[in-house]
Amino acid sequence: MKIAESDLIINPDGSIYHLNLLPGDIADTVITVGDPDRVGEVSKYFDSIEFKKGKREFITHTGFVGNKRVTVLSTGIGTDNIDIVFNELDALVNIDFETREIKEQLTSLNIIRIGTSGAIQEDIPMGTILASSYGLGLDALMNYYVQDLSGDERNLLDAVNTHFGHLQHINPYLTSANEYLLNSIGKDMVHGITVTAPGFYAPQGRKVRAKNSVPDFVHLLNSFNNNQNRITNLEMETAGIYALAKVLGHKALSVNAILASRVKFEFSNEPNKIVEKAIKLVLERI
Structure with a gap:
């Protein structure tokens, strides 16, 4: 056709x-x-x-x-x-x-995201280069695509839905990183579940002037743990990258330059150096 x-x-x-x-x-x-x-x-x-x-x-x-x-x-x-x-x-x-x-x-393309992110676990310092083992989407993108989950993805998403069950207006989706890219380009990096939010401020738990509808959002995220799978960081693209890559038959990995600690309310004073570190590391490994 x-x-x-x-x-x-x-x-x-x-x-x-x-x-x-x-x-x-x-x-x-x-x-x-x-x-x-x-x-x-x-x-x-x-x-x-x-x-x-x-x-x-x-x-x-x-x-x-x-x-x-x-x-x-x-x-x-x-x-x-x-x-x-x-x-x-x-x-x-x-x-x-x-x-x-x-x-x-x-x-099948090999697609590697090099992006910035904020850590939500206290033991992940600014300057860390983190590879996303899973992308957990809180946006609506995958409501419009048919997605087939593996057994591990389904079990982990069920645990996520139980943890977030009281948030009726959120329909999370979850996809794993490509195993080959995670074990090659992502080797020796910190691994964890990356949450993809549909915005930068309230959707990531930031408070400026508008009132947030989900109180203590960062704590809700960092308190999740399932078989040693924990949510490590927040950004705005990874889950969509992983999900669409899998739907279309491509391999994907998200590499995150951690510029902020959301639990310590800190932001790096050398963000460009951290991003450059991530760029050099990825280019060396591809």
Whole structure:
């Protein structure tokens, strides 16, 4: 079946609608970052840069680290942008733009997020580089997709739903990291469940002027423990990345530069150094 023009929008130059990329522009290894300015902070370590493209908040650099072709792409903030980025990355490698049909042989991308996050456990200090063993989404993205869970994912999500059972308006979803990427790129890092929130302030338990509807939200998160699986940090993309990667047949890992301690109410005075540490570590391991 051909995919409708209104479902998969292709620009007049043959590029995908939002990312402005052509099939062949992306490598099989893709690093995602939230901040468009961080794309250059990654690609400056490439041995060579093949091209740079950009549209809206989506900036892409593709080049080589040694003999390995790598793409770094900014997603912007939130799982609504992850929905755009991951569907369009998948289309670039798995849909024939001429026929608008799914290719017979599918490509599985290795996708590594390098992002910032705040720790919610007292024993995880600022400066930690943390690999997400699971992404736990508190947003609504996966209400719109069919997701098949493994037995371990289902058991852990059941425990989460029991823990959060009194929050009737939240419908969590949960997906594990790709095991190969977790054990290779994420080796020797702190591991834990990363919560993806649909906002930065009250949805992450911050209090400024507006009144929060969930009191002691951070404590509610950090008090969860199931078979030594605990929630370690908060951010805004990981769960969507893990869930859509699995739905579309890609491998994903989220690497988090811990810039804040939410339990100690502290924020790093050297955030750029922590992010740079994470970037160098990932590039060394890919």
